[in-house]
């Protein structure tokens with residue numbers, strides 16, 4: 034069986050995970066290690082009057098106690114900013130490693146206790162006395178602007194007020210529309226919840242005055258950069274960051290958090306390795322949350338039901354501090370996607386990002402694109418209902434036609450390629466859309482309301498073209514690096530700055546090498562997750578690892594092939610121009626001469642017969658790839674549900690997903706990514722919600738209260754594909770990691786509304802809990818009775 | 820502190836630990852078997868599932884001392900990378916894992932589920948795995964794996 038591109042190769046990494054030999058951060062221990070436990074604020078908003086650590090410091094086993102006053106290095110930084118409408122800059126208030134003078138959310142770290150055992154650290158932290166002067170909590174996004182001041186001098190608690198698009202043209206479209214469809218939706222706040230809690234193990238080496246940090250990170254190089262250059266202000270070479278196996282991330286493990294920075298800083302103070310691992314409650318309180326937007330939408334239609342304009346005014350809750358990419362999520366990862374896969378001549382959006390006294394909010398699987406898709410697909414359905422068109426046909430009517438690519442949207446992006454109708458058609462076929470009404474009436478005989486919901490989505494992946502990111506406020510590049518080293522025996526080591534946290538890079542990346550160099554999969558070793566062992570890279574997020582990192586590998590292989598041809602030409606006494614390389618063999622056109630890749634590799638390292646005058650020995654190449662454009666995966670998901678009017682319980686009875694991810698390297702892994710994404714989207718739409726009370730207490734801070742999708746909540750999924758290969762990268766790939774989470778919430782909510790539409794229900798908010806659904810049914814019946 | 824002696828994967832592990840040491844901590848920290856994971860603090864996630872006398876148990880819910888005299892099997896005890904347990908093999912063949920963090924607990928729960936119900940239907944499997952959370956896979960391929968594992972185990 035082929036092990037190259039397009040084959041569902043079984044994963045190389047599975048054996049270790051299946052036998053308990055995975056090596057996650059918390060599995061690592063160092064001699065002499067001590068344990069850190071953080072004292073956290075249990076109040077959402079307060080001035081700190083005093084902190085008394087004396088008793089704690091003398092408690093059994095305690096090695097050290099530190100507060101914000103002890104820390105002499107900077108805190109987390111903001112990696113992306115945007116200009117305000119008035120031309121001023123995003124407000125970037127400081128985020129100290131340990132609170133200084135004030136706490137801004139429940140869970141804000143106030144002090145750290147380091148002790149010989151975790152138990153001693155925990156016990157002693159109870160002895161730290163913090164005297165607070167409580168301030169009013171700011172929880173409600175809609176009224177955040179009039180709440181108590183959270184950051185000194187930041188007016189109306191507003192981090193930024195940004196706009197994109199042509200306001201005048203959009204308002205003209207709305208004013209001259211034959212119909213304006215209006216809708217307000219809320220994108221509920223979520224907690225990412227990778228199953229492995231965050232963890233850090235920091236060690237200081239006195240001899241070299243350097244640090245090693247093992248940490249649960251999606252982007253170890255960025256962690257090193259931020260720690261060294263921005264927080265500690267020491268040479269980057271003095272910090273090594275290792276992210277071993279990472280147990281899921283979904284965005285939450287992109288950023289540098291205060292805990293790993295404090296452990297690293299303190300490891301020099303006490304000259305002992307320090308370990309910290311979050312328990313689940315701490316994860317709920319301190320992992321950056323996701324979503325939490327309110328969108329006011331106005332869609333203009335002409336008399337032919339074609340969209341002529343779209344205006345979206347968004348409020349985004351960003352929490353007590355500005356997390357690294359918090360600003361990018363509701364702006365450049367959201368506002369730019371508002372055209373969806375529709376031909377919309379005029380779009381305008383205004384986004385206001387607010388501070389509240391809640392956990393910081395940042396990227397969670399999809400990051401901005403699920404919010405854009407949700408609001409758009411909800412208003413598309415609303416519009417179809419209002420004009421009396423079938424939901425699928427209304428979408429089809431407004432799709433960007435396939436001959437319109439490259440397509441310049443009204444919100445900055447240029448889609449290189451796409452063809453949206455085939456995916457819609459295929460999804461409809463997969464779910465047997467045309468016979469749905471029969472199923473609806475059959476269900477109604479059983480006393481159930483059956484509904485079908487469509488969601489057509491687009492996303493921008495392969496984050497990001499550096500020039501574009503830079504022009505839009507990004508402070509990092511969007512490229513990726515790769516090195517391909519051919520060993521003398523012909524085995525191959527690939528290093529990359531991308532870092533797998535479940536995506537199977539060791540397998541997928543090896544498939545690219547296998548395809549290109551003809552070596553077996555088992556001869557390819559991937560090195561990643563260690564800043565000392567791989568070239569600087571950007572990490573894994575935004576469905577970028579293949580579309581950027583994979584292409585970097587392909588480019589490094591190009592260089593290997595080019596050099597190998599020269600070596601082979603020498604060995605075969607031919608001209609390099611005549612040498613062809615295929616299936617691991619070099620041949621000379623028009624002759625029967627051939628030489629194997631392995632012979633070339635050996636010659637490169639044992640250069641006895643080698644063109645040393647013109648060519649260096651060795652066979653190792655590095656490539657840095659910066660994409661020309663984003664990639665644009667797109668597709669249609671259709672959900673079918675049955676609602677039980679007696680209980681309000683929504684059962685998902687069928688799910689069809691048809692995605693265009695461009696070329697697939699490993700369809701088995703792609704399908705797994707789709708499943709996982711859909712599950713998270715269903716979680717958002719039906720089950721999950723991070724709920725704060727009016728005092729800023731997170732009421733859903735454990736698995737008892739935060740409803741994670743479990744096996745019995747979900748169906749099996751039908752997954753299909755169409756393919757328009759990406760036009761601007763060598764592999765023709767687009768990325769698949771986030772699509773499921775982007776497409777699925779509106780499909781499900783639209784299906785529920787569709788099920789209840791015979792009752793006159795036109796709205797449903799996420800999560801659609803049984804109580805909410807039941808109440809919607811009751812309310813509709815009481816309206817009907819009046 | 821007191822000495823606790825446990826039989827884990829057929830090997831005796833004797834360590835001096837606090838009386839309130841949880842079984843999962845004894846397994847991870849004292850016996851050094853880090854395949855058993857900790858994913859929550861409310862006994863909800865199943866990352867810590869081991870077998871005690873053949874029955875799957877969340878190792879975060881019991882004290883190490885309570886397991887004295889029992890036979891404990893962890894993920895390290897059911898197969899090796901050269902000779903995977905049929906359930907481990909099924910997970911590999913059906914892409915039943917992504918980040919791998921939930922996987923040990925999932926496999927241990929699946930083995931018990933299948934040994935109790937050889938012909939488990941999709942619904943039985945989904946109900947039976949209700950105590951194990953996976954954030955990555957959406958369960959689709961886990962269910963597929965467990966079905967395949969059941970067949971391999973002679974269901």
Ligand code: FES
Nearest residue numbers: 862863864865879
């Ligand atoms: S760690 Fe035992 S159930 Fe979560």
Ligand code: FES
Nearest residue numbers: 917921953954955
């Ligand atoms: S594979 Fe990652 S949590 Fe299940």
